[in-house]
Amino acid sequence: MSDRERDDHTGIETTGHEWDGIKELDNPLPRWWLWIFYGCIAFAVGYWILMPAWPGLHGYTPGVLKQSARADVVKELKALQIQRGQGEAMLASASLQQIEADPAMQAHALAIGQSVFGDNCASCHGAGGGGAKGYPNLRDDVWLWGGSLEEIEHTLRVGVRSGHADTRMSQMPAFGRDGLLQGAQIADLTEYVVSLSGRPADPAAVARATPLFADNCAACHMPTGVGSREFGAPNLTDREWLNASDRASITSQIQNGRNGVMPTWESRFSPGVIKALAVYIHVNAGGGEPSVAKVETPAP
């Protein structure tokens, strides 16, 4: 390489590259730079030996340290479970009211509740608890079995028609399918139910259905139609409908007597988690009933 050009100003060889008249000098690298480079090579070799590195036919070389991200995750999960167990134990030992009133415990319960709700309850009740046709809305103030903290917790534990020994059990007969009532009677009852919620209905049909309602429905839905928590019977006089409010849906329900099912969660979740879930549902439903209103003062 003796024929390489030398820059006469500095006396340093050029690389032979030239850009717009500017020539690149072939200056050597500083020694520290080189040492860092050698250090990196040494580090890489050490890394191959210590850590999983080379792919093979039957997996990879495990490395001297036997490092495994998978094993780390398992370990971390275990640690997390232990850590969560402490939080759950704290919730389990407090009363539902205490949990809800204490900001720190409430926040803890809401966090647990949200994730457990999303995984287990959301498929029926919706991600936000808004419910759907046939699946109760957990955000409003309508509660078939009661909306207090204790009642919500109880429902969570035993479920509805769940197979649990103490399960909640409501039974709407299939009046039409089982031949308990005739088609005309069901049509009249439909009008009656419509009238209960204050909507316009055929007065003649309503009059005909009055004794029918008293004989067949009033035991659960009460003579005035306001429903009963004891039997999990919906209130028929309000504006909220578990299924749907139109006449066809009402007729269908009297005809077929559909009943929903909710699993028991007692076997699946610790008491702490069930409490957290109860608080989560209660808080998101506006704190249940009766809600004490904050008086809104008009703007000054």
Next chain:
Amino acid sequence: MTILIDRTRERAPTTGPVSVAERQREKARPKGLYKARTPIYPKLVHGPWRWLKWALLIVMLAIYYITPWIRWDRPGALPDQAVLVDFAGGRFYFFMIQLWPQEVYFITGLLVMAALALFLVTALFGRLWCGYACPQTVWTDLYIHIERLFEGDRNARMRLDAAPLSFDKLWRKVGKHLVWIGIAFGTGGAWIFYFHDAPDLIRTFWVGTAPMTAYVSCAILTFTTYVFAGHMREQVCTYMCPWPRIQGAMLDDQSFQVTYRYDRGEPRGPHKKTETWTGRGDCVDCSQCVVACPMGIDIRKGAQLECINCGLCIDACDEIMDRVERPRGLIAYDTDAAVAARCEGRKPQHRLIRPRTLYYAGALLLVSGLMIQGFRTRETIGVHALRDRNPAYVQLQDGAVRNGYTLKLANHGFETAAVRIRYVGVPGAVLTDPGHPGSGPLVVDLAPNVVTSLRLFVTVPAAAADARAGEAGEDDDDAGQDASFQIISGDDIKVVRTAFDYGSHDR
């Protein structure tokens, strides 16, 4: 425009001694794959610039070491350290100021201001920052001083390095490195105090219970200080620091830089006491400016990338000028334009006010104004209102419509703040709060330094909701109505806009 004067070519054939640095540099010319560091043995100088460097060295180090130990009374469990970067808690404490992660733009603003100030100073006076305030310069200066204490000044050091190993050489070298490492450790150790409560950390550090990050940071800073200030020195500035390359864009021929007054110094050459000064320059080619330079350069070759504007060559040359009885200032802070002007026999004019200095000063003023305004209007209570989306609204059994909100209230202050929360804009709306039972206005105590999260519900009674549904008509899918939360603390009312969703209100 910068006037480039290639002084090397015009230089008279060297009659005087070739400088040691230059000879060494010639020896280290490319032979292998790498280039060894050319040892530089800066000679101690005396004079006003050296004095200023001592003073600034002491001030800078004092600020660095003392700051974490300044206490600042803060209520409750908040840290009582005046300056603290609390990574674990996500807070930055600076005397009476407390910054949250979402306010890092203040720190960004400070950095922008620092950059603009650097640009401005560089445009006016060259690399003053590099010469006097940069940590690399300060610590290197300190290390060179330690070196001098053990090994003596330039000539003694060169002799010692050339000498074979002896007990005298050994203890001087070992002692120097031990003190260096001690200082490096003190540097790394002081750094970690900025991130934890200092009195607590100094105890836990020695008993071994301090956080791992403290040990690791301390080790890294000890290592870098020792290597950068002890071994790499000017190489850090020349090869690793981007600033020397960027500064070229800040400078012009009106920037004050350490300048060899070529017009006055040339032609140079040795001078005997009896000789006349007429017909020659003032430079006696004594190389004192070169041996004093910590960057190992010859300032007489003109402005160079390596020069950090430290002024040590000025002091060195002034001593010589005093000795040969010529006026001081052969090397001085001066501008290229002034040198050029004098070369042409004109009177030099200095212009500190130039378009570029005006830009930088203007930008600096603008950013500082914005920062001051930002601090003045900085909220002590930060509020976010998140409206429930799923479901967006709930119809209650009596026909009332209810919306759910999560209110996040961040108390940036140091004391508990009682705030009153109101919901306005929706007629008849009633605010309820399941976490705080009881009636009357909703008043919440916000603990300092944390975010308080509130679940709130707003219910519009059936009658009002029905009336609204009648008004809105059927083809109105945007059932939302503008509303807002008012957060009242003292005389201060903060308004957070949100909306109330009536949904497909079911009659």
